[in-house]
Each structure stands twice: as structure tokens, then as C-alpha cells.
Amino acid sequence: MGAHIFIPVSARDFVMFQLSTAPMQPKLSDEILKSLRDGLATCSLRRGLSPEARKAIASVCVVARDNSWTPEQLLILVKEVCYTSPEISHLTTTSEREALLSTIVSGCIHEYYTPRAD
Secondary structure (H helix, E strand, C coil), X not given: CCEEEEEECCCCCEEEEEECCCCCCCCCCHHHHHHHHHHHHCCECCCECCHHHHHHHHHHHHHHHHCXXXXXXXXXXXXXXXXXXXXXXXXXXXXXXXXXXXXXXXXXXXXXXXXXXX
């Protein structure tokens, strides 16, 4: 919930403003978002992260680091993509979906913290 501040308009009147304390969730471009969805669509439980998924995750992590996203912001965004992805939601059981999501999250964390070879 946001904080409130009071600013005097005159000696008798005050105006209340609400300050938002919730951080804004970053967004991906449509192109990178499509690349991530397409990459994740190539994953399977038995194979784990495909080369296409790893490449898409790497692209998202570049955007995250370049824009100073926190790791939490990155993971929230990636999880949101996963939960709304038909390729992941088609998995038959919750445990299969969660296992794949765990693999994807681990790949994101590894990629986010891997030093760049610039």
C-alpha cells in the first residue's frame, strides 16, 4: 500500500497525495517476448532447456542486466510468461509444469549471474 503525504494548499486546507511504493514491473519488447515464448515451446521435461530456450533466456537476461532489473523482477516476468504459455500449460500434471518451470527459473538465474564475455 502506498504512503500518504499532506501538502498545505493554504493555511487551512491540505491536499492528500498517495505515493506508490510498489516497484513497476519491467516489460519486454514484443520481439523478445515472442522469442522467449517460442524458445520455451521447444522445451520438454525429458530434455530440459533446449538450445533455443537457452538463447531466448540469454536475450532476456541481457535486457534485464542492461536495464538494472532485479533478479526478482526478471523471475516474475519469466514466470508470468510461463504461466500464460500454451506450450507449458498443455503439460498434463501440475508436477510436470512445476518441474519445467523450476528448470526454466534455474536457467534464468544461471544466465543472469554468468559474467558477460564482452
